[in-house]
Amino acid sequence: MCNEWRDNIWLILELVVVSVAMVVVMMNVVCNIELKTRPMGIGPVDDIYVASYSELNEESPGYVDYGERKAEFISRDIRRVTAALRRNQYVEKAGLVQNGIPFTLNYIGNYREFVVNGDSLRYFFNMRQMSPEAAEILGLEGSSGFSAADVKAALERGEVVISDYVFGEEEKPYDVRRLVGQNYVSETEDGVTVRRIGAISSFMRRFQYEPHRNGMMILPVNEGAGGNLAIYSNLVIKVRPGTGKRFLESLQSQPTLASGNVFLKTPVNLEAKRKDVSAKHDTRFNLFVACMFFLLMIIFLGILGTFWFRIRQREGEIALRRVTGATRGDIFRRILSESMLLLVIATIPAILLDVLLLYRNMSLMNGSRLSIQEVFWISGALTFLVMTLSILLGAWFPASRAMRIHPAEALKEE
C-alpha cells in the first residue's frame, strides 16, 4: 500500500474534502428530517378538505342588503350553507374553524399572564378557534394526560383547550398542567367572556418545516343558534375514504352552495395544502439529498477506479500471496482493509476541519430542537457510515476480481 503513496495521498485528500462537504450537507439533512418527522399534532389528512366562505359584493347581482342585522344574517347563512354541505352523500363530518387550518401560515399571536399559587405564568400562544367536530376531523391529539376525546369534550362544554408547551424560565420550566382549571378572560366588542381551561392538546404545527414552537390556545366555535359565525371562518370536511374526487365532482355538477349573500368556495384537499406550503423547503431539502448522493457517487467511482487499476498492477503480488498460502478470503479482506484504512486516515484531518468550521455554526441548524453538538456528532457518524458503505461498495468489485486471480496464470504473465 505504501508503494502507491502518491495515489493514496490523492485519494485521502479527496476523502477529506468530500467528508467535510458531506458533514455540511448531512447536518442540513439531519435537521430537516428532525423537523419533518416531528409530530404535526394532528391525524392523517388524505380525506380531509377545507373550504372557505365568501359573501357577495354590494355591486353583485343578487346581493341582499341586511342593514344593521348583517352579522346575524351572515351567521344564519353560514349555518344553512354548512347544513347543505353536510347533506352531501360523500361527507362524513364537517366542522367550523377560524385560524385553525393546518398548513396555512396565518398566526394570531398573543399571550396571557396567569397567577397560579403565587407564580406568574406567562403563556405565549397562537390563537385558534375550532368546533368540537373540527377538532375530531383534524385528529387533534390530546397531551399531558388528556386524550383526544377529552379535548373534544372540553370544546363541547365551551371550554378552552391549550397545547403542551415548555414555557417559563429555561432552568425551571412550568408544567402546562398547572393552567388547567384556570379562567381565560377575553374582552371583545360584545363584552367580557370568561372560559375555563379544560384540556391540553398536542401543539398543531403550521407546516412540517416550522422550527418555531410555542403554545396554542383553542377557543370553541359555537355552531348553534346563539353562536356568532364570522365570514372568514373555514369549514373542514371529512369525506368517506377514497371519495374525494367524486365529492368534488358532485359539488361542481350543482349550483354553488349558497344562502343569502354567503356562498361556499370550492374545497381544497388538505394534503394539497400541505404540499403547497412545504414546496419551497422541499426543493431545498431535495437539493441537499441530491448533493449527498452526488458526493457518495464520486467516492464510489473514485475508489472503484483506483482500486481496479491497483489490482491489475498487483496481480503478480496477489498471485505470490496465493502461492504462499493466502486464501481467497485473505485477499478479499486485504483489499477491503486497505480501502478502509484510507478512510480512517482521512477521517482524522476531516474531523479536525469539521470541528474547526462547523462545530459552532448555528446557521446550519435550521431551527432544529436538537443541540448543535448532537447534530454535529450524528451527522459525523452518519457521514462516516455512508462513506464506509460507499467505499466498501467501490472496493468490492476490484476485491472480488483480485480474489479470482489464478496464481499460475498471473505468475506466468510476470
Add this chain to the structure above:
Amino acid sequence: MRRYFSQIWYEMRHQPLVMWISVGGTALAIFMVMVLFTVDRVSFVPAPPEDNRDRMMVGFGVDLHFENGSISSLLSDTGVKKLYSKVKGIKYLSFTNAPETKDVGSDGRIVTEMSVRGVDDVYWKMFGIRFQSGHPFTAGDVESGSRVAVIAMSRARELFNDDEVRGRTIYINQLPYRVTGVVEDVSPFFTFAHSDVWVPYRKDTPNEYSEFVGNTTPLMELESKEVIPLVKREVKARYERLNKKLGEEGSSLIYHQEPFTLAEYIGNNGNNNDPDPDSARMGTWYIYAVLLLLPAMNISSMTRSRLRRRVSEIGVRRALGATRRDILGQFLVENLVMTVAGTVAGVLFSLLFCKLYITTFFPMENAGTWQLIKGGPSFSLIFNWETLGMAAFFCLVLNILSTILPAWKASRENPAEAISGKHD
C-alpha cells in the same frame, strides 16, 4: 485527430471499466452542475413569452423616510410617472397591479381561487402572450375601468368546459367581467407574464401619507440591454431632484438602485435593500467549483494511473523527437475527447431531467399552480447558447483540472529512464 481516437479506442478495449468511470464521472459532474445552472437561470433567461427578459426592468417599490418613521411600499401611479415616465432608453412602460388571488366563477357554478393580474394596454405589447381567440383590452378600457377580462385557456375550460368563451361573463370577487380574449396558458416560470386572469390596471387612490405610496408595479422594456446603466443613472438623478423638493417637507426617498433588472428583482428581499445578485452568484460558483473539483480529483487520479502504464510509450516518443509540449498536448487532447463525450451525455441528461423534473429543485411558491404545468418548462427556457457555452466552459475546466497535472508529469519523463522502466 484519428490517432487520438485510435488510442482512446485501444484503451476502451483494454481498460473498459476505468474509461467508463472517467466518462461516467464527467457526465455525472456536468449533469449536476448543468441542472443547478439551469434551475438558477430559468427565472431570467429570455424565452417566449418573456423574450425581453434581458432588457426588462422593474420598479420594485418605494422606501420613503419621514422625520418620525418610514414607509416601504409599492409605488403609486403618480410615483411611477415621476420616476420612470419618458426616461431615455425605456421603450415601453407598463403600469400593472401585482397578481392577487381572487374568487373566480362562471354564472352560478364553480367558484375557485385564481391569480388575477391588473395590466394596462402596453403590457400586451411587451410580452408575446398568444391569443387563442379575441383580443386584449384597450387603453380606453383601462382608462374607464371597464369590467373586461382576458383568461388563460385551461382556466376557461375549468369554468365553462369550453375553449370559446369570448363574450361570456366570469365573476371575479362576485363582480361580472366580460371576457374579451382567451390566451394560451403562460407557465408560472414567467414571473410577469404568468396569470390565470388579466383585468384592466386599477389606478391608485390617493394615499394619506404620500403621493408615492400605492399599489403599482411598473414594468419596463428597454430599447436594448446596453442602456441599463443609462436608465439607472437617469432614475437616480430623478430621485435626487425629487428629494430636493421632498426635503423641504421633511421627507426623502431612499434610492436603492432602482429600477431592477430581472436578476436583481428575483434576488431582492424587500424594497429596503439594495440588490445584491453578486453575493448569491458567488455562492453558486462555490458550489459549481466543489462539484467540478471532486470529480476532477477522481479523474486525475485515474489519468495518472493510465499514464503510468504508458511510460514506455512516452519514452519512445520522446526518443523519436517528440517535445514535452507534444506529449502534454497529446494527453490533454486525448482526455478532452473523453471529457467532451462525458459532457455531451451530462448535458443531455440534465436537459431531460430539467424538462421532466425541474420542480424537484426549483423553489416554487405554490405547488398547486405548478401542478397545472403540462410538459414542464419549454425547451427554449432550459437550453440556449448561454447554456451551451457554460457546458463547454465547465467541460474545459474539468478537463484541465483532471489532466494537467498527470500530463505535465508524463511530459517530464526522462526518455532513457522511461524506456528502461525506471520511473516513479
